Amino acid sequence: xxxxxxxQQLVNGLVLxxxxxxxxxxxxxxxxxxxxxxxxxxxxxxxxxxxxAIFLALASYFGLQSVPVVxxxxxxxxxxxxxxxxxxxxxxxxxxxxxxxxxxxxISAIGISLILxxxxxxxxxxxxxxxxxxxxxxxxxxxxxxxxxFIQITYLQSLxxxxxxxxxxxxxxxxHRTALGRACRATQQDRIMANLLGVDTDRIISVVFVxxxxxxxxxxxxxxxxxxSFDFYIGFLMGIKAFxxxxxxxxxxxxxxxxxGVVLGLAESFFAGFVNSDYKDVFAFxxxxxxxxxxxxxxxxxxxxxxx
Amino acid sequence: xxxxxSASAVTPEPLLRVHEICAGYGAIEALHGISLQxxxxxxxxxxxxxxxxxxxxxxxxxxxPPARKGKIFFAGQDITxxxxxxxxxLGVAHVPEGRRVFTYMTVAENLAMGLMALPEQANHxxxxxxxGADPEQIYHLFPRLRERAxxxxxxxxxxxxxxxxxxxxxxxxxxxxxxxEPSLGLAPQIMGRIFATLRDIVKEGTTIxxxxxNANQALQLADRAYVLVNGRITLSGTGKELLASPEIRxxxxxxx
Numbered sequence: 092x093x094x095x096x097x098x099q100q101l102v103n104g105l106v107l108x109x110x111x112x113x114x115x116x117x118x119x120x121x122x123x124x125x126x127x128x129x130x131x132x133x134x135x136x137x138x139x140x141x142x143x144a145i146f147l148a149l150a151s152y153f154g155l156q157s158v159p160v161v162x163x164x165x166x167x168x169x170x171x172x173x174x175x176x177x178x179x180x181x182x183x184x185x186x187x188x189x190x191x192x193x194x195x196x197x198i199s200a201i202g203i204s205l206i207l208x209x210x211x212x213x214x215x216x217x218x219x220x221x222x223x224x225x226x227x228x229x230x231x232x233x234x235x236x237x238x239x240x241f242i243q244i245t246y247l248q249s250l251x252x253x254x255x256x257x258x259x260x261x262x263x264x265x266x267h268r269t270a271l272g273r274a275c276r277a278t279q280q281d282r283i284m285a286n287l288l289g290v291d292t293d294r295i296i297s298v299v300f301v302x303x304x305x306x307x308x309x310x311x312x313x314x315x316x317x318x319x320s321f322d323f324y325i326g327f328l329m330g331i332k333a334f335x336x337x338x339x340x341x342x343x344x345x346x347x348x349x350x351x352g353v354v355l356g357l358a359e360s361f362f363a364g365f366v367n368s369d370y371k372d373v374f375a376f377x378x379x380x381x382x383x384x385x386x387x388x389x390x391x392x393x394x395x396x397x398x399x
Numbered sequence: 400x401x402x403x404x405s406a407s408a409v410t411p412e413p414l415l416r417v418h419e420i421c422a423g424y425g426a427i428e429a430l431h432g433i434s435l436q437x438x439x440x441x442x443x444x445x446x447x448x449x450x451x452x453x454x455x456x457x458x459x460x461x462x463x464p465p466a467r468k469g470k471i472f473f474a475g476q477d478i479t480x481x482x483x484x485x486x487x488x489l490g491v492a493h494v495p496e497g498r499r500v501f502t503y504m505t506v507a508e509n510l511a512m513g514l515m516a517l518p519e520q521a522n523h524x525x526x527x528x529x530x531g532a533d534p535e536q537i538y539h540l541f542p543r544l545r546e547r548a549x550x551x552x553x554x555x556x557x558x559x560x561x562x563x564x565x566x567x568x569x570x571x572x573x574x575x576x577x578x579x580e581p582s583l584g585l586a587p588q589i590m591g592r593i594f595a596t597l598r599d600i601v602k603e604g605t606t607i608x609x610x611x612x613n614a615n616q617a618l619q620l621a622d623r624a625y626v627l628v629n630g631r632i633t634l635s636g637t638g639k640e641l642l643a644s645p646e647i648r649x650x651x652x653x654x655x
Contacts, residue, residue: 270511277501277512284499287461288567289487289516 098232098242100364101357106248106317108356109255113310114333115340115348116262117177117303123279123343124299126193130200131180133330134207135304139173139311140321141215144222158226162250162316170308177304180207181297189293204326211323221320226250251313258309259349262302266345275299279343328372335379341392350390412475414439414575414606415460420469420479422459429455431630432469437575442597442607444617444638446651447627453610454496456627457577461486461493473575487516492573496580498564502553506544509552509563510534513570537566540596558589565593569600576600578609582616594620614651618642626651 114136121129146165155161184199228246266272277285278295286292314329315321332355340351355375363371382389413436423429429452437443447453459466462483470479478486487493492513501509511534538545541562547555552563561581568576581597582590594616601607611617618624618638626634626647634641641647 270515273504273508273511274515276504277515280501280503281499283463284495284501285512285515286463286483287487287493287495287499288512289484289571290512291482291484 093240095240095242096364100360102242102244102248103364104357104360105353106251106356107360108336108353109252110310110314110329110352111333111336111356112349112352113255113258113306113313114329115336115352116259116306116345118334118337119340119342119345119348120275120299120303122337123345124275124282124296125185125189125196127185127196128200128334129180129185129300129303130197130330131184131203131207132303132307133326133328133333134204135173135177135180135326136307136311136329136333137321137323137326138176138207138211139169139308140315140325141211141220142169142172142308143312143315144220144321147222147225161225166309166312169312170305173308173311174301174305176207177300177307178297181300186293186296204330208323208326215323217323219320219322222315224319225316245317247313247317251317254309254313258306262306263345265302271298332372332375335375338379338382338387339389341389344389344391344393347389347391354390412472413437414474415608416472417456417460418470418472420459420466420471422455422464422466424455424464428467429630430459430466433627433630433632434469435625435632435635437606437608439574439606440601440604441622442601442609442620444621444624445608445610445627446612446614446617446624446641447610448651449612451627452630453612453627454579455630457493457495457579457608457610460577461491490516490571490574491577492516492568492571492575493577494561494564494568494579494581496583498557498560500552500555500560500563500567502551504552505549506552506555506563507534507548509567510537510544510570513567516571516573534566534570537569540569540599541566557584558586558593561585561589561593565596569605573605576605576607578607580611580613581609582611582613590616614647615642618647 114132117132117135118129121127121132143165146168147161150161150164155164180203184203185196188195188199226246230244230246230249231241232244233241266275274285274290274295275298277288278290278292282292285295333352336351336355337348338351339355340347340349355378358378359371359375362374366374415437417433417435419432419434421428421430421432433456435443435445445453445456458464460471462478462481466479470477472478473486473489473491476489478489501512504512538548543559544562544566547559552560555563565578565581578597581593585593597607597609597620609617609621618641621638623637624635624641625632626641634644634646636644
């Protein structure tokens with residue numbers, strides 16, 4: 092086995108896995124706090140791809156040249172607007188169903204997912220859209236390589252991994268070190284008690300949707316820059332993949348989602364590299380099924396047993 | 400023995416005034432027109448058998464679920480119209496049935512959650528790393544919690560969890576402390592310590608309204624008490640009066 096091919100798949104897997112992790116965080120946080128799988132989360136990711144393209148176009152319209160400035164502006168604008176979508180979805184589709192049957196918000200999520208897909212299809216067209224390359228350039232290891240004996244890392248791939256790590260570090264810091272994060276964790280563990288202590292739990296639930304959408308937006312922007320093309324349907328596959336990552340890591344667990352993302356990315360990339368690239372999705376979903384059967388609490392999830 | 404509201408009729412606006420409230424869950428009504436009051440600085444007990452509606456009353460004061468009929472006033476303000484978290488921010492702290500400590504958080508984090516009721520924390524301080532008040536006084540009241548500060552609350556014993564739940568409620572220096580069965584499941588020694596602590600807490604300016612099945616302990620501690628039977632107040636009086644009452648002795652104080 093060629094060490095360079097292994098190394099290359101490792102790089103590809105990490106890049107893919109960090110985007111899965113970013114999106115999986117949204118599933119796992121929402122599940123943790125209201126016990127529901129937000130099936131519209133993939134669509135939030137898809138919308139962020141369109142927003143990225145729109146803001147990139149705006150940046151070039153206003154003649155912005157500096158790549159770091161453009162990327163930062165597009166990042167903030169995309170994250171902000173995507174978070175607004177996440178917030179609105181919660182307000183419109185889930186909050187009115189807060190005290191109803193457990194199945195109702197799930198159906199509502201599927202409805203919102205269809206609505207968002209078709210809203211984009213109608214407003215942006217059904218065809219593939221694209222963005223021009225913003226950041227070119229590659230590193231080769233070793234740099235003096237001849238033939239195929241090197242590992243290639245594009246600038247964008249490293250940007251993806253670094254940005255994903257930074258976003259997750261920021262999120263982890265918020266959740267574990269701030270009063271807001273403490274309120275989120277408290278609401279997740281015992282919503283009634285958090286409420287009795289003065290936490291506005293409805294607001295905390297909104298905040299969780301906003302944070303999940305913001306993370307998905309980071310992923311949406313990075314993937315869009317990396318692949319250059321997207322359509323209104325990309326949220327579906329990406330959504331289920333990220334959901335798989337969340338289950339692998341242990342749904343409800345924040346570090347689990349990140350870990351699950353990286354593991355799924357690596358598994359998929361190695362399967363594609365060494366077994367068969369046509370069946371990589373089948374492989375990913377087989378993992379999902381195996382985990383659901385044999386280890387539903389994932390790597391880091393806690394089975395729901397602990398009661399006082 | 401006196402009728403429900405003869406003694407305190409001329410006193411100023413009580414800290415807590417519950418006026419003919421009805422409340423319940425779903426189709427079941429647990430409280431049928433309860434009226435009572437708690438004056439500032441008092442310890443008032445509500446005693447009654449299992450299922451009489453004691454916990455429901457405490458939860459209704461916190462609007463969870465809200466009263467269907469009647470009104471509740473806190474320091475003269477109608478709180479029947481407020482949401483649970485808003486009531487907490489007025490200075491009503493609740494130590495609910497089952498303690499409900501956050502088992503996955505450390506003791507220190509649980510105490511920090513008690514600060515959420517402070518308006519400044521709720522509005523501006525959410526991204527602050529630390530948070531305002533000092534848990535030092537709580538550790539002073541319950542030295543056991545200091546030893547366990549960095550331990551997960553789920554690993555504490557029942558008595559320690561009870562201390563933690565009371566400590567958490569006291570973090571915001573509430574004006575009114577609602578206590579649901581503080582003695583439940585505790586060894587007599589620990590129970591005695593907690594009841595002694597409650598007396599100290601009142602001296603610090605917090606008013607206590609507690610619910611107890613353990614009528615003996617509760618009546619010894621309380622200035623006044625109400626007796627709740629099947630969602631209705633049947634008796635009220637000072638702790639001493641009720642302790643001496645033959646009916647109470649028979650029904651609640653081990654007249655077996």
